Amino acid sequence: MTARYRPLWLILGLFLLPLAIGGGLFAYGWRPAAPAANGDLLNPARTLPELLGADGRPLDPATFTDHWTLLVASAGPCEDACRQWIVATRQVHVALYKQMNRVQRVWLTDQPHPDATPLLTLQPDLHTAIAASEAARQRFDLDRAGPQVFVVDPQGRLILRYAADADPRGLLKDMERLLRYAWAG
Structure with a gap:
């Protein structure tokens, strides 16, 4: 050379x-190492069961399409831990800033006639849904203690679950990542 x-x-x-x-x-x-989600990845993704609206009529499945949904699921009335998660999901929603129009929030309960008035007076953008059937209760694990947060994709599938003691900052990181790479919603 x-x-x-x-x-x-x-x-x-x-x-x-x-x-x-x-x-x-x-x-x-x-x-x-693959980047891991902060919540529990539901694999396979769960389809949404039939839910009722606050008025007791079946909720249109199109309610969950074209948007990402942060769904706070709790059995019974919305107690302190549930209210804290509803406030946390609102903070996550606002922190998404430019992407917040791609996300909606839902409170899910198993009560036949929930009193959502105290929640809606402070957060009018919050939707209410009722898990009336046993299949819906099982799909959202309403027998577990404390509220849980589910992320619903724009096709209406449950993809992530956060336990009652999860850190809302992890939810924010996961939502930012999902919205950055997802075309849908």
């Missing part, structure tokens, strides 16, 4: 070195 070709070999080596390292890592089975 003459001195005249040394820069050419050096440049070629700089381009080929990352390919050789990447190929070696792939050959030995190393894979980067």
